[in-house]
Amino acid sequence: MSISTFDSLVADLTRDAHRVQPKDALQFCANWFQSRLEEQRARTRDVLSQRRRSVSRELPADHYFDAPLTTNSSDPTSVSPYSRDVPHRSSLRNSVAPGPFGTLDVPGNALLSGPGMGGNRMPTPPSYQMNPSFQINGQDYGPVSPLNTTFNPRQSISNPSPFSNPSPFSNPAPFSSSSIPEDYLQPLSSTILARRTSVSAESIPLDGEFHEPLPVFPKTPEQLRRIKASIGDNFIFRDLDEEQETGVLNAMQELRVDEGEVVIRQGDAGEYFYVVESGLFHCFIRKQPSPSTWYSMENSNAEGSPSSSTTEKFSLSNLRAEVGEKVSECKPGTSFGELALMYGHPRAASVVAMEPSVVWSLDRITFRTIILKAAYRRRTMYEQFLSSVDLLASLSPEERSKIADALVSRVYQDGEAVVKQGEMGDTFFFVEDGEAIVTKAQSGDNAGEVHEIQVGRLTKGDYFGELSLLTLAPRAATVSASYRTDPTSAKLKVAALDANAFTRLLGPLREIMERNAGESYGPSYRFPH
């Protein structure tokens, strides 16, 4: 191993440890390295199997054919979803080079933004610590998903109810004992890896030369409409451009699930990520391993593809005895099953349909290739941007990357207002690109006459919108996109941080802002007194 590999491993581990804040550091490190080792071996197997595959150009359809339980299109599965005729997406060609989350996607990537980050639904920890365990009656329990949420950044920006902090885990049934492991980064056991028969299908490229086509399941316009409606408000899809979204839509498969059916079994290898279109799912955590005698949709057939032909169905009345304690619910528009795909760890919970439901499944390769990479690119872009913001100069890279995870981009047309004087504020903004002007309404000489006077100008790296969050007062000015004289110059683009994230993440900077706000407003302009 070269020293640079060693250095980058240690850097990855350090970053992940900072983000996860493990209780048992040694155990965390042991699990982390073990997990990387397992993944590397799995990848080596992938490469070997790819070489074999390249001889026949395509695996036999029955090896990795993902048969959806029900589909509405006439015959969407008549073509192998992995057909090499599927054109490559140019944006993916560029995204194959060294793993965006290091050599293994363990915690620390943009999607594990920690409780409350982006997901915006977790009880807020007192400090910047982002511990992945969750608490019930003061006790820590297993991992929580920042994605399993109905959080909608757009809504939170436009909807002036900034200070509510509902949690999807707000009413979990408390566990009776504390025997759930605290550091959840357990490596996949060899049994789990053995059971994951489709490991060879996960060909997240090892170098820039390797392009694996992603699955394409043709859809009817009606199916596309329903998927779009289901993912529209989902946080996890916020980073996708049009092309990436098309890749995700292509790869999704519709599944109809009966009441009591087990979609995910705790402890299994993760094969799919699921978006709920209709119905209701409960997530359960069991202290003891789930019996290998019962089956989830994922491990009910040899390919590990989602199918309920031999899936376990439980009577809802004695569910708890089988699957453990309920920890959360998934309603339409939410998603589940991302954790195992992100970290290569066993499923952290079992997920059971509580009524007849419809979900859209997304395979692990597409999830990792499109969604995780988009999240990574987004984070890198924001980290770069935030490192140029003077206000944040005193923050550590970890703190900056937490802010990066919580930011949401918005582009404004010339003259369009980002915030309006007199309105209550629920969002704080950085100028990412372009120019904004700050105006205040001033009474004219005649009764009832009001003039808008310009009091400032904001450019890249400047911030605004903090005042009403600090003082809980209405917006003191209007900030809008400048009218550009050169139409080829950048439109106003802002990065928005909702009130919860603002309060949590910018705590240490409050003092600077309050001082600024007393004398002036914002970094580059002053209000007339």
Ligand SMILES: Nc1ncnc2c1ncn2[C@@H]1O[C@@H]2COP(=O)(O)O[C@H]2[C@H]1O
């Ligand atoms: N409290 C929780 N802990 C862990 N997973 C949860 C919890 N609540 C919901 N889940 C979801 O249950 C899923 C089980 O599979 P994953 O571990 O891949 O991802 C998990 C999350 O999406």
